[in-house]
Amino acid sequence: xxxxxxxxxxxxxxxxxxxxxxxxxxxxxxxxxxxxxxxxxxxxxxxxxxxxxxxxxxxxxxxxxxxxxxxxxxxxxxxxxxxxxxxxxxxxxxxxxxxxxxxxxxxxxxxxxxxxxxxxxxxxxxxxxxxxxxxxxxxxxxxxxxxxxxxxxxxxxxxxxxxxxxxxxxxxxxxxxxxxxxxxxxxxxxxxxxxxxxxxxxxxxxxxx
Amino acid sequence: xxxxxxxxxxxxxxxxxxxxxxxxxxxxxxxxxxxxxxxxxxxxxxxxxxxxxxxxxxxxxxxxxxxxxxxxxxxxxxxxxxxxxxxxxxxxxxxxxxxxxxxxxxxxxxxxxxxxxxxxxxxxxxxxxxxxxxxxxxxxxxxxxxxxxxxxxxxxxxxxxxxxxxxxxxxxxxxxxxxxxxxxxxxxxxxxxxxxxxxxxxxxxxxxx
DNA sequence: TCCAACATGTAAACGGTTACATGATTAC
DNA sequence: GTAATCATGTAACCGTTTACATGTTGGA
Numbered sequence: 262x263x264x265x266x267x268x269x270x271x272x273x274x275x276x277x278x279x280x281x282x283x284x285x286x287x288x289x290x291x292x293x294x295x296x297x298x299x300x301x302x303x304x305x306x307x308x309x310x311x312x313x314x315x316x317x318x319x320x321x322x323x324x325x326x327x328x329x330x331x332x333x334x335x336x337x338x339x340x341x342x343x344x345x346x347x348x349x350x351x352x353x354x355x356x357x358x359x360x361x362x363x364x365x366x367x368x369x370x371x372x373x374x375x376x377x378x379x380x381x382x383x384x385x386x387x388x389x390x391x392x393x394x395x396x397x398x399x400x401x402x403x404x405x406x407x408x409x410x411x412x413x414x415x416x417x418x419x420x421x422x423x424x425x426x427x428x429x430x431x432x433x434x435x436x437x438x439x440x441x442x443x444x445x446x447x448x449x450x451x452x453x454x455x456x457x458x459x460x461x462x463x464x465x466x467x468x469x470x
Numbered sequence: 471x472x473x474x475x476x477x478x479x480x481x482x483x484x485x486x487x488x489x490x491x492x493x494x495x496x497x498x499x500x501x502x503x504x505x506x507x508x509x510x511x512x513x514x515x516x517x518x519x520x521x522x523x524x525x526x527x528x529x530x531x532x533x534x535x536x537x538x539x540x541x542x543x544x545x546x547x548x549x550x551x552x553x554x555x556x557x558x559x560x561x562x563x564x565x566x567x568x569x570x571x572x573x574x575x576x577x578x579x580x581x582x583x584x585x586x587x588x589x590x591x592x593x594x595x596x597x598x599x600x601x602x603x604x605x606x607x608x609x610x611x612x613x614x615x616x617x618x619x620x621x622x623x624x625x626x627x628x629x630x631x632x633x634x635x636x637x638x639x640x641x642x643x644x645x646x647x648x649x650x651x652x653x654x655x656x657x658x659x660x661x662x663x664x665x666x667x668x669x670x671x672x673x674x675x676x677x678x679x
Numbered sequence: 680t681c682c683a684a685c686a687t688g689t690a691a692a693c694g695g696t697t698a699c700a701t702g703a704t705t706a707c
Numbered sequence: 708g709t710a711a712t713c714a715t716g717t718a719a720c721c722g723t724t725t726a727c728a729t730g731t732t733g734g735a
Contacts, residue, residue: 486714486715487714487715487716488713488714488715491714491715506714506715506716507716507717507718509715510715510716510717511716511717529713529714530713531712531713532712532713532714533713533714533715534714535713535714535715536714536715
């Protein structure tokens with residue numbers, strides 16, 4: 262998959278491994294992330310497949326750079342992939358996996374996990390909204406943006422904003438549920454052991470899968 | 471990660487490899503998916519780590535089953551993981567990766583990709599809403615549900631519903647944007663080549679990462 | 680002189696995916 | 708008999724992650 266992401270970036274402009282590394286390192290171009298240790302071998306693989314070629318360029322600071330660009334064959338392969346049918350849009354989330362066993366997590370711990378996620382989601386959301394602001398200012402509404410190549414990135418930013426808002430909403434809902442439950446428990450079950458599954462009640466969730 | 475998911479399931483009730491395989495195969499317990507080829511080796515790994523143990527049970531149909539259960543140490547390890555700090559909630563999505571290069575996809579292809587995703591999202595959403603319906607019917611509001619062990623699954627279903635709604639909303643927005651752009655193009659640019667990036671305008675997106 | 684940024688890599692481990700392989704029991 | 712379901716595995720591959728490794732140039 263990283264190979265495809267690299268081809269997309271090279272379709273816009275020639276880049277060196279180091280440039281790509283910077284793109285994939287921090288806030289990540291389009292939510293994708295990669296390590297430098299993966300980028301250089303991947304570029305070699307793309308080169309062997311004749312999807313990219315490179316030329317050496319002098320660098321202003323540091324050793325000479327190997328600048329990669331798409332070959333005609335590379336652009337063709339990229340477009341073929343982009344156009345191919347897409348299946349399986351499942352999203353695995355460690356947070357959700359953990360919350361599934363919410364009853365096994367000490368309540369205070371669970372609440373702090375959710376608060377932390379909520380906080381980082383809020384931050385990511387405001388970063389994304391800021392990015393959207395500058396893109397809209399620069400290019401106008403995505404429907405009208407004159408620069409064809411900016412429509413995709415604009416839509417990706419919109420995607421992230423909607424996804425982050427949904428996650429934030431869920432985290433708040435979960436925290437609300439847990440708070441209410443704690444309040445009820447402390448009132449009704451003073452010192453009583455936590456309620457067990459009623460005998461004979463089959464586990465509904467077992468039959469969902 | 472699969473090991474953790476297995477421990478969570480075994481914390482509720484003893485299960486055989488075959489049971490786990492069924493849970494992970496189709497609609498997936500809590501959005502997680504796994505292949506049988508992965509489950510049996512993973513059970514051996516958990517056994518070596520003394521997190522699970524097994525006993526043989528006669529099966530009503532077919533060969534005897536090896537039924538696994540958590541050890542005390544396994545429950546301890548599970549709770550330790552559940553309580554540990556959680557970082558990195560990044561979500562990689564092939565769909566978003568493709569849309570980033572929307573301008574390279576033939577418009578009709580892109581629209582059919584998005585429509586397909588929209589349709590399968592709608593289906594998943596109605597499945598999830600149905601599941602939520604039966605859970606609420608059975609256990610009542612998550613705040614009040616008497617069965618402690620069902621709160622997590624209820625919250626997971628809520629999560630999926632919010633996430634699916636957000637995705638659907640985005641897909642519809644994207645389709646709207648593309649439709650409007652197509653309409654404008656066909657009116658203003660009869661036969662004209664598609665507009666190129668204005669010379670000298672640096673790519674904003676490059677500087678976002 | 681030393682640190683930060685530039686620039687490019689290798690090796691090992693881990694986890695998920697695909698494909699292949701085997702055999703028992705029950706219902707049709 | 709034969710197909711479906713029950714039940715358990717192995718082997719090879721591939722992509723990601725972590726850790727390690729090396730050397731240059733410019734500025735403080």
